[in-house]
Each structure stands twice: as C-alpha cells, then as structure tokens.
Amino acid sequence: MSPANTNFANEVRKSFARQSLMRLIGADLSLVEPGVVEIILRYRADLTQQNGYVHAGIVTAIADTACGYAAFTLMPAGSAVLSVEFKVNLLRPAAGETFLAHAEVIKPGKTLTVVRADVFALNGSKRTLVATMQGTMICLPTMPETRHEPSSSR
C-alpha cells in the first residue's frame, strides 16, 4: 500500500508523542511503515489485573493505538484518525516480559479503514500470541481546533 502522505512516519511519531497514556504505561513505537505499525510495552506490575496478567484494557490500548496509526500512515496529510470500533479476542493470559502489538491495514478507504492487530507476549526468544483485534478507523479531514488543545476544551 502506498502512502498518500510522504511525511507519514513523522506525523505518526508526533501524534504518538501526544498520547500521554502511552507515556504513562511506558509504550513505544517500534515500527512505522505504510499500513503497518508496531508498539512495544514492557511488563509492569502496575498494569495488571487481579491475577497478575497485563490488563485486557492495556492490551487493547496498545493494539488500538497500533491499529489507529497503521490506518493513519495511509491517510492524506492533515487528516486525523479516530477509532470507530474494535473487537478483541483474548487468547491466552497476557504473561510475559514484553508485549508487541503488530497492526496491519486489511482494507484502506477514504473514510473507513479496516485494521487487524495481533498482540504477542515475548519471553526471551519465545513469542506467544495473546490477543487479536479486528477494528475500524475513521479518517477525519481535519480535527476541530479545540480538539488539539484539550486543556482549553475542558
């Protein structure tokens, strides 16, 4: 898939840097290519549910962010991306040292882009699929000014 915006990688990185949740949980972008984005997260005890596994909401957060930016890489310059919906199957407990969300565009579109993400637990050289997401992202031609300035909007 060929990007409409040759500056897509920079725009993804700038937007990701504004996601304060990614900073809070310690997630990083590890790959940005046309239609494909990966995010890495290290296990932390404060990200877990009652059994000590990484919480499904955090697994979803990195999968959703990877999906949104995978879609965004193919959108025209000046666009904004929002999640419309996603479905997650939790395949195995999210136990591991590190987690990798790998997202790919299945079907790009002018308005709607359908994406998929797999989330793997990495333990040494072992890679285990722990969750898979299928979702829809929407391209907004431009975001209203106030949305870029959340402090003034509240």
Added chain:
Amino acid sequence: MSPANTNFANEVRKSFARQSLMRLIGADLSLVEPGVVEIILRYRADLTQQNGYVHAGIVTAIADTACGYAAFTLMPAGSAVLSVEFKVNLLRPAAGETFLAHAEVIKPGKTLTVVRADVFALNGSKRTLVATMQGTMICLPTMPETRHEPSSSR
C-alpha cells in the same frame, strides 16, 4: 438474577483491589449488585490520546472490568473470571470530568456469561453515552495457584 455466592460483593471488592491497573488510573467500584457493576473514573490528562480525550484503551479497561465483575457476581464461590472477548463501539469522544462504566449481565451461564457495558461521560448533571461494549466472560472453577501469585510466576 440471584447470586450463587452470597458473599459476592466482598469477593468482587477484594479482587478489584488486586487490579493494580485500576489503582494506577484512579478507578473505583461504585456499585456491586447481582449481575450489575459500576466503575467510576475521573478525567486525568495522563490517560488521554493525541486529541486530549480519554484513550479508548482506558474506556475499555473500565468497561471490561465492570463486565468481568458483573459476571463474577453470579458465579459460585471460589470461581475465577477471565475475559474471552469483547467488542467496543466508540460513539463519541470521551470528553468529560468523570466517566461511569455501567455493566449488566445479559445471559448468565455455567461456563460463559454474556455482558454489556455502557460508558458515560459525566459533565455536571449531563450524562453522555460515549462507548458501548458487548462481551463474553468465562468462569474458571479455580485458578491455578501460581496465577494468584503473579510475582512468583515471572
């Protein structure tokens, strides 16, 4: 729906207290009844995505936790609950002072319980539906020992 475990409210509260993610994001249980659980979250700038809205992963985290415990209220004593899958439609940007996830059991079952959660943004006296989840929870008769001791399992 009548609970199989008369101590369900205590067990939900004890399990919720072990979810370190809920502590990290500042979420609290606000209602625990048979088949119904509510969770409250206050807006914080460090929980947001690139436009200053609360991140879909955090909206999902409170909806999923509410769904899991709504299912758990109807399970026999000694059970454990895990999320099998969920689907989330993000209806409006998650902008607000406070967020309420309200989860209800649609269909209880010995193994699988189907649940729904609505997430509302609360602004003063105004309540706006921002997301809705439909998901499946599984009842495990008992959790393996090591899962209750996450520190020893890593």
Added chain:
Amino acid sequence: MSPANTNFANEVRKSFARQSLMRLIGADLSLVEPGVVEIILRYRADLTQQNGYVHAGIVTAIADTACGYAAFTLMPAGSAVLSVEFKVNLLRPAAGETFLAHAEVIKPGKTLTVVRADVFALNGSKRTLVATMQGTMICLPTMPETRHEPSSSR
C-alpha cells in the same frame, strides 16, 4: 429520535421488498418507527444448521436487516444504507416457532449509525432472547446507478 425523511416508512418498505433474500427465507417487516425496526421470521426446516436450530447466518440476516433499516429511518431522503460491521453473540440455540428481530438505533450520525438488535424466539406466549447484535451502518448520500440494477452489473 426524529426522522429527517417524513417518508421513511414507505422507503423502508420499498427497499425491504427489493431484498430477495427476505422473500426466500419468508421474513417480513413487522414494525417501522423512527430508529426502531422489527422483522418476523417463521421457523422452517430448510433454514437450519446441523442440530435443527435456525442457522446463525439466518439469525444474523434478520438482525442485520432490522439494524440497517432502523438506521435508515433516520437518514435523509435519497440516502442508501450499507452494513459496515456487526458482532453477534449467540446466547441460546435458535429453537422456536417464530423469531423476532428487534433493532434500535443507539447513536445516529451523519455518516455512521450505531445500532443494536435482539433476536427472540417466540414459542406460544414465551419469548426467549437467542442472540444480540451490536453493529455499525453507513449512510451513502446516493448509490451509484448500477447498484440499483444488479442484473446489468453482472
């Protein structure tokens, strides 16, 4: 919810009459109101899966059609509606004399409308929830000519 198109009920009925699948399976529109549509289907042995229950694809067909038209009732005159995605939880075997799909708009929108449908099995005076759908419909300002003439497009 107030319809943008005062002729919505006629347009739903005309469009439904063009759904040849509904004729094949014997489904009928039983309610058309702003944001709400119901479809009735009678049990037939040729609509079943391997255990004699109505096939999940048929349960989905009536739920999806009801969802699409529930969204369509709120769209401007001259619009077309297509399904973007849906998720179905199959709660109980679809066993019954008659099936009712009741769809409601959760969140109308200029482009995307989020809908929900419950499918009930009716046995005498007993009504059992057998499936629930959560989905997204898209409003297309006009359909390309050829789409209205399927025979010429193949």
Added chain:
Amino acid sequence: MSPANTNFANEVRKSFARQSLMRLIGADLSLVEPGVVEIILRYRADLTQQNGYVHAGIVTAIADTACGYAAFTLMPAGSAVLSVEFKVNLLRPAAGETFLAHAEVIKPGKTLTVVRADVFALNGSKRTLVATMQGTMICLPTMPETRHEPSSSR
C-alpha cells in the same frame, strides 16, 4: 495443528450435509483440512439485499459454517460444535459470480476455539476480499439426543 479425531473429514462432511440451509443456498464444502475449511457459494439473485449484492447474512452464513467446521476438525470424536459469537467487517459489496469462505483456526482450545474467516468474491481469475470474520466456537462433549433429531424436538 494435528487433529484429535482421525475421522474428522468424514464427520465434517456428514454434519455439513445435515445443514439444510447450506442446501437451500447452494453452498458446498470445498476444502477440509486440520484447522482449515473452505466453502463455495455461487451467486444467485434470490440471495441478495436491496442493491443486488449477496446479503450480509448469507456472507455470514458461509463464513460461520466454515469457522465452525474449521474448529470442529480439531475436536475429539463425538464432540459437537456451536458458535459462541462472531464479528464481521464487510469490506466491499459482495458482488461476484462465486464466493469463497476460507476459515482458519487461530487458537484451538479444549472448550473454546478462536477462528477467522475471509470471504472472497471470485470473478474469473480475480479474487477480492469482501468480508472478514473473527469468532469463537465452543466444543460440547456431546449434544443432547434430541438435538440430533430436530424433527422430534419440534
């Protein structure tokens, strides 16, 4: 993935033959391998929605049946399979001469098996992805007697 039941292909074919809906719509099994099942459907005007495309319910019917049997190939002899839930993204209008549903097991399990199906429209030598399903199937150790004899249960 290695099948627990060496007779899996026969059992899939026997069960498929009992799905009277597949006969009604003219669908056929075209591939049965461990963890993978394909179903072929020819376009028929009586399977369409209002614009002449194959109805989403029919697309879902072949995807769901392929998913169920893909899961079933890996289940022990004597098991029964039922659909728990599925999510379908409709990527393009289902226009074509023939449709192929290709289902694969993502994660087999003793109770729950997670599956994915892609549905392609085939036009001459061109193959277009029109829908994708992500779902969950459940293995029932044995089905109650009456479920195998649908005529006696109604």
